[in-house]
Every structure is written in structure tokens, then in C-alpha cells.
Amino acid sequence: MASFSGFIRKSPDARLETFLTVLGVEAPDDFNWTSQGRGTAFVNDITALIADLPDLKQDRVQAELDHLASLSTPQGMIAAEQICSAQDIDLEGLQGVQDVLLMLAIDHPKTLERVSAQASLMQRTGGKNWSAFQFENDGMPWALDDEEARAGFVSDAIAILELPKHRKREADWFPSVRVHPITREETEILQATVYVEANAESELTFGSSDGLERQVTQRVVEVGIACNAKERIVEICARGGKKIRDEYASSFCKHFAPESPPPIAVPRRDVLLNTLGSNPSFPTEPADKITSVEISSLEFYSVGGGFARFERRGDDEDIHHFLERQFGEHSPICSEGWTIIAATLRIALAPEHGKRAKTLTVTLRTPNTTTIPNKTELERQFAINLLERWELLAARPEPFDVAETI
Incomplete structure (x- = not known):
């Protein structure tokens, strides 16, 4: 997490001044917003301005700056780019993530909330509170814009959380744009953050009398979903374990894709294709009962924006020798500027x-798409084990948790 002082040092002068002014921080006319070096002295000067505020206002300003500092990371910048691109908010010319976050806090506070939710989803992706579900590519459209379907899904969230129906709830639906890390292809994702009033908690706090008092706090729990209609993938981010996220996926299917078969929960792990450029071996074990493994097709992307796909099947020549024979030193495998x-x-x-031989076909596509979900459960586990052994899948993410937003 970025530090409070580091955020202040790296913030553009005019934007920081405007942000603090909006929050009611008053600086004298001769205050030096362009302090040379932006060192400890400048941070102390800003801290002194905040210290002159009434206590409650101090807490608010400090909390706002701490929140922005927590988002001022490379991941936070990616989240801002994904959300702002879909909202037609131009970030061109801004001076880094601090400038972007301050601009959003001043001019687009609702968008800043979405950036925060997106950064949280990105951090949890692959973790123990996250699951991805693959729908069959059956060509049936999703009713993502249907208000009745959205309301039904939110109502189901109340039931899944086993909360009374009268509890307050609110859902924020918004688009974001994900950019392929290699081809830079843009894919629009519909996201939602569902906020639900949960059970109240009683805790000690210092009250108006400066003594300890017991205060009841109404908690809010969040459920995040990301819908990739192009790849037919839904990501669910919610506490409660896999069973709970399975219920959310079933609810999504019921309301938004009622004519499609139920989705399959799959891990979303990056595929690693660099090793395929050197005609790798695929070690097997007798227990695998594998007679052969071949790369039947390769797809390439050129830095100039071109795509190429080559397919070769046959016992006499593999695809690497085929490309070498056809193109020699100009083969996309060895030419600069081409990426698998x-x-x-x-x-x-x-x-x-007593049975015929079978062939298991698996397609891997960067950054994290495979055809494994289309297999049976036994085939899926078998394929994942092989791909891990051949180092074609990134390592499994370490289990971790993130503090729930209150």
C-alpha cells in the first residue's frame, strides 16, 4: 500500500491544492504549494494545515487521503484505466496515478468508488473469495441490461446471505474495458457491486462525553461480479466459500441466461506459451496412458497488428519443422516481433x-483462456495436471484474504 506521505509528495501541485480546498482545508495565501523537492518539510506543512481543522473534519480528510494512497499502485492505475475508458473519461495528459485519483475524487466521485471496487476485485482474483464460471458457448444472448433480471439477482443475494428481506440493498452496474496484455484488444465487461445491509455489530467507541460508549454499527457486505459476454465467463467475488459463490452463479444463470446450461467453475490462471517456441518436450508417465502429444496449431500476433494461424497435423512432421521448412529464418517462431x-x-x-483410442484436444489462449471447461470433470483434472507439469499454466495463487469493506 502506498504511504500517505508518498502520495502527497507525488501529487501535482494544482490538483492537490484543489482537492484539499474542496475538503475545506484552508491554506494561507503565501503557502508554498511548489515546495522544492517535495520532502518531509512539505508533508509536514500539509499535515499542519489538516491539524488546524476541527477534529471530525481532520478524520475525514485523513481518511480520504489514506484511501487515495491505498489506490495509488500500478494495479490501481489499471483499474482506473479500465473504468474510465468505459465511461469516456479521458486520462490523457494526466501526471500519473496520483493525478488521476485526485481528478476522479474532485470531478467524478462515483467513478472513484467504481475504481476502488475494481481494484479490490483485481486483488482478489484467484484468491479464496473469488471464483470464475465458464458458460457453454451456445450462442444464446445474456439479458444483462434487463432491469427485472438485475432486481431478481439482487433479491437472490439477500436470500443467499440468509438475511431478512427488509434489509437495504443497492447495486451499482457499470461497464469496464479490459485490454489484452499482448494484442491490446479491448473487451467490454459489465460489472456490478451489490451492497447489502448485514447484521449489526456492537462495539466500544469514544462518544460525545469523551468516555467509552457502546455503539451499534450497521455492517455492509459486498458481492462483486464481472460478466464477460464475449468469452461467456462470469467472475464472482464474495465471502462465504465456494458453495456460496456456486449459488450466485446459479442465480446469474437463472436471471440472465435462463436458456443456457449451468456454468462450470474453473480456475482462471495465466497460460504460459513462451516455451512452445522452442519445440518443447512433453514428459509423460506410464500412469498417464498417453501415446503421443503434439502441437497441432499455433497462433501469432505481430507488433505491427497482424495475426497469423498455422495448423499442422501428421506423424511425419511437427509444426515447428513445418514452419522452419516453409519460412526458414523468417518463421514467426524465430523472427522478432512475433508472439505466440x-x-x-x-x-x-x-x-x-475393448474401446477405441481417444484424443484429448486442449486450446490455450493468452492471457488466461482454455477449452478445459468444455471437458468432463475427469478430463478437466487430467488436463490441468498435465499443463501444470509442462509449465503451461501459471502457479496456483496462494490463498489470501482481503479485509471486507465496511
């Missing part, structure tokens, strides 16, 4: 007694 973005593996399995 997708590959298809054909895994031939030994025939079981």
Missing part, C-alpha cells in the same frame, strides 16, 4: 480394453 498467443495440443490416449 494461442496453441492447440492434441493428446492421444491409449485405447482402453
Whole structure:
């Protein structure tokens, strides 16, 4: 997390002055907003201005600055770019993440809330409070803009959380834009943060009499979802374990995709295709009952914006030798400026007694898409184990938790 003092040092003069003025921080006319070096003295001067405020206002200003400092990370900048791109908020020319966050706090406070929610979702992705669900690509449209479907999903959230129906709830639906890390292709994602009034908590606090008092605080729990209609993927971020997130996925299917089969929960892990450029081996074990493994197709992206796909199947020549024979030193495998973005593996399995031989086909596509969800549960586990052994999948994320927003 970025520090409070570091955030102040890196903030543009005029934007920081405007932000503090909006919050009621008054500076004398001769205050030096362009303090040379932005060192400890400047931070102390700002802290002194805040200290002159009434106690409650001090707390508010400090909390706002701490919040912005927590978002002033590379991940926070990516979140801002994803949300602002979909909201037509131009970030061109702004001086870094501090300038972006201050601008949003001043001019677009609602958007800043969404950036915060997006940064939280990005941080939790792959963690123990997150699950991704893959829908079958059946061509059936999702009713994401249907207000009745949205209201039904939010009502289900109350039931899933086992809270009384009278509890307050609010849902913020908003678009974001994800950019492919290699091709820079943009994909619009519909996201929602569902806020639900949870059970109250009693805690000690210092009251107006300066003595300890017991105060009842109404908690708020959040459920985050991200809907990628193009890839037919829904991400659910919620506390309560996998069973709870399965219920949210079932509710999503019921309200937004009622004509589609139920989705399958799958891990969203980055695929690693760099090793496929050197004609790698695919080590197997006798227990795998694999007779052969081949790369049947490769897809490439050029820095100039071009795409190319090559397919080769046959026992006489693999795809690497095929490309070398066809293009020599100009093969996209060895030429500069070309990157592998997708590959298809054909895994031939030994025939079981009395049955025909089978071939398991798996396609991997950067950054984190595979065709594994289309397989049976047994095939999915088998394929994941193989891809991990062949180092084509990123390591499993370490379990972690993030403090719940109150």
C-alpha cells in the first residue's frame, strides 16, 4: 500500500491544492504549494494545515487521503484505466496515478468508488473469495441490461446471505474495458457491486462525553461480479466459500441466461506459451496412458497488428519443422516481433480394453483462456495436471484474504 506521505509528495501541485480546498482545508495565501523537492518539510506543512481543522473534519480528510494512497499502485492505475475508458473519461495528459485519483475524487466521485471496487476485485482474483464460471458457448444472448433480471439477482443475494428481506440493498452496474496484455484488444465487461445491509455489530467507541460508549454499527457486505459476454465467463467475488459463490452463479444463470446450461467453475490462471517456441518436450508417465502429444496449431500476433494461424497435423512432421521448412529464418517462431498467443495440443490416449483410442484436444489462449471447461470433470483434472507439469499454466495463487469493506 502506498504511504500517505508518498502520495502527497507525488501529487501535482494544482490538483492537490484543489482537492484539499474542496475538503475545506484552508491554506494561507503565501503557502508554498511548489515546495522544492517535495520532502518531509512539505508533508509536514500539509499535515499542519489538516491539524488546524476541527477534529471530525481532520478524520475525514485523513481518511480520504489514506484511501487515495491505498489506490495509488500500478494495479490501481489499471483499474482506473479500465473504468474510465468505459465511461469516456479521458486520462490523457494526466501526471500519473496520483493525478488521476485526485481528478476522479474532485470531478467524478462515483467513478472513484467504481475504481476502488475494481481494484479490490483485481486483488482478489484467484484468491479464496473469488471464483470464475465458464458458460457453454451456445450462442444464446445474456439479458444483462434487463432491469427485472438485475432486481431478481439482487433479491437472490439477500436470500443467499440468509438475511431478512427488509434489509437495504443497492447495486451499482457499470461497464469496464479490459485490454489484452499482448494484442491490446479491448473487451467490454459489465460489472456490478451489490451492497447489502448485514447484521449489526456492537462495539466500544469514544462518544460525545469523551468516555467509552457502546455503539451499534450497521455492517455492509459486498458481492462483486464481472460478466464477460464475449468469452461467456462470469467472475464472482464474495465471502462465504465456494458453495456460496456456486449459488450466485446459479442465480446469474437463472436471471440472465435462463436458456443456457449451468456454468462450470474453473480456475482462471495465466497460460504460459513462451516455451512452445522452442519445440518443447512433453514428459509423460506410464500412469498417464498417453501415446503421443503434439502441437497441432499455433497462433501469432505481430507488433505491427497482424495475426497469423498455422495448423499442422501428421506423424511425419511437427509444426515447428513445418514452419522452419516453409519460412526458414523468417518463421514467426524465430523472427522478432512475433508472439505466440494461442496453441492447440492434441493428446492421444491409449485405447482402453475393448474401446477405441481417444484424443484429448486442449486450446490455450493468452492471457488466461482454455477449452478445459468444455471437458468432463475427469478430463478437466487430467488436463490441468498435465499443463501444470509442462509449465503451461501459471502457479496456483496462494490463498489470501482481503479485509471486507465496511
